[in-house]
Amino acid sequence: CAPPTVWRLFIQENLASFKVALREVCGAGEPLNPEVIDQVQAAWGLTIRDGYGQTETTALAGNSPGQKIKVGSMGRPLPGYRVQVSDADGHPAKEGEVALVLGENRPAGLMQGYQGDDGGLSGAEGELYRSGDVVFEDDDGYLTFVGRSDDVxxxxxxxxxxxxxxxxxxxxxxxxxxxxxxxxxxxxxxxxxxxxxxxxxxxxxxxxxxxxxxxxxxxxxxxxxxxxxxxxxxxxxxxxxxxxxxxxxxxxxxxxxxxxxxxxxxxxxxxxxxxxxxxxx
Incomplete structure (x- = not known):
C-alpha cells in the first residue's frame, strides 16, 4: 500500500525488471490516476485497488476483493458506512459531495468531532457529515473522484x-x-x-x-x-x-x-x- 506520489515514482522505473511476490497492491491518501494503474498492471499483472477515506474516518469506500474493479474509480461504500452523494442543498445527486448519513446510521469509524477550547465538539453533527470531496456515482454505485470542492x-x-x-x-x-x-x-x-x-x-x-x-x-x-x-x-x-x-x-x-x-x-x-x-x- 502506498500513496499515489510513491506509485508515480515507481512507474518511472522498469517495474517488470523487479521480481516481486505481491498478492495485492493498494493506493491510499489521494486519488490514483488511471495511467499509474495501467502501468503497474502491465508490469506486475496486479491491479492497484484504490480506496477512499479521510483523517476523520476509517476507509469508507474501496475496490474490495470479490467485486469488479473499475479503473479510475475509488470503488463502492464499505460496510459500516451509509454514503450519500449530495448536492449543495444536501439532496441526493449523481454528482456532488461525499456525505455520511448520521443519526441512527452514524458510522462507528467517524470521529466524534473537533474539540474546541471550551471542550465542545463540532464538525460531525446534524443529519450529514460533509467531506468536502466531490465525486460522480455511476449506476452500479461506484464512486469516481472529481476533486476537492475548493479545487474544482x-x-x-x-x-x-x-x-x-x-x-x-x-x-x-x-x-x-x-x-x-x-x-x-x-x-x-x-x-x-x-x-x-x-x-x-x-x-x-x-x-x-x-x-x-x-x-x-x-x-x-x-x-x-x-x-x-x-x-x-x-x-x-x-x-x-x-x-x-x-x-x-x-x-x-x-x-x-x-x-x-x-x-x-x-x-x-x-x-x-x-x-x-x-x-x-
Whole structure:
C-alpha cells in the first residue's frame, strides 16, 4: 500500500525488471490516476485497488476483493458506512459531495468531532457529515473522484475537474507529476494551467512543452484544454505527499514570479503550429 506520489515514482522505473511476490497492491491518501494503474498492471499483472477515506474516518469506500474493479474509480461504500452523494442543498445527486448519513446510521469509524477550547465538539453533527470531496456515482454505485470542492473551478462557465486533466497529463511519457489550477483570464474568468514535473533527464524546453500541448490537443475538448504550462523542479506537498494545489492557486492569484516554486512558463499562443479551434480563429 502506498500513496499515489510513491506509485508515480515507481512507474518511472522498469517495474517488470523487479521480481516481486505481491498478492495485492493498494493506493491510499489521494486519488490514483488511471495511467499509474495501467502501468503497474502491465508490469506486475496486479491491479492497484484504490480506496477512499479521510483523517476523520476509517476507509469508507474501496475496490474490495470479490467485486469488479473499475479503473479510475475509488470503488463502492464499505460496510459500516451509509454514503450519500449530495448536492449543495444536501439532496441526493449523481454528482456532488461525499456525505455520511448520521443519526441512527452514524458510522462507528467517524470521529466524534473537533474539540474546541471550551471542550465542545463540532464538525460531525446534524443529519450529514460533509467531506468536502466531490465525486460522480455511476449506476452500479461506484464512486469516481472529481476533486476537492475548493479545487474544482469554472472556465468560460464550464466546470473543470483538475484531477481529470492531471490524469491526461500523466499519460505523456515525459510527465512525472502534475497539478492543475485556475489561472486568471480577462475573457474566460479563469483558464486551466498545469504545473508539471518532468521525468528524469527530460529538458524544460519549448520542444517538450510543445509535445505536451500536442498531446493535450488530441485528448481534451477545447473547453477543458490546458492553456498554460509551467515546468517546475518541485511541487509543494504535505508531509504525507499530497500536492498542495492551494499553494499553487495562491501563486497564480498573486502573480508572484519570485517564489522559489516558479519554473519556466509556456503558453499555447507561444506555438503558432498548434491547431486552433473555430472560436480561436
Amino acid at each position: 473551478f469554472k472556465s468560460s462557465d464550464y466546470r473543470i475537474s483538475p484531477f481529470e486533466l492531471e490524469s491526461v497529463l500523466l499519460e505523456h511519457e515525459l510527465v512525472a507529476e502534475a497539478a492543475v489550477v485556475p489561472s486568471p483570464d480577462p475573457i474566460r474568468l479563469a483558464i486551466p494551467k498545469a504545473y508539471v514535473l518532468l521525468t528524469s533527464g527530460a529538458e524544460r524546453s519549448p520542444e517538450t512543452a510543445l509535445s505536451i500541448f500536442r498531446h493535450l490537443h488530441t485528448r481534451l475538448a477545447p473547453f477543458k484544454r490546458i492553456r498554460r504550462l509551467e515546468i517546475v523542479t518541485e511541487l509543494p506537498k504535505t508531509i504525507s505527499g499530497k500536492i498542495r494545489r492551494v499553494q499553487l492557486r495562491r501563486l497564480e492569484r498573486d502573480d508572484d514570479r519570485n517564489d522559489a516554486l516558479r519554473g519556466r512558463e509556456f503558453r499555447e499562443e507561444d506555438f503558432p503550429e498548434l491547431p486552433k479551434t473555430r472560436s480561436e480563429t
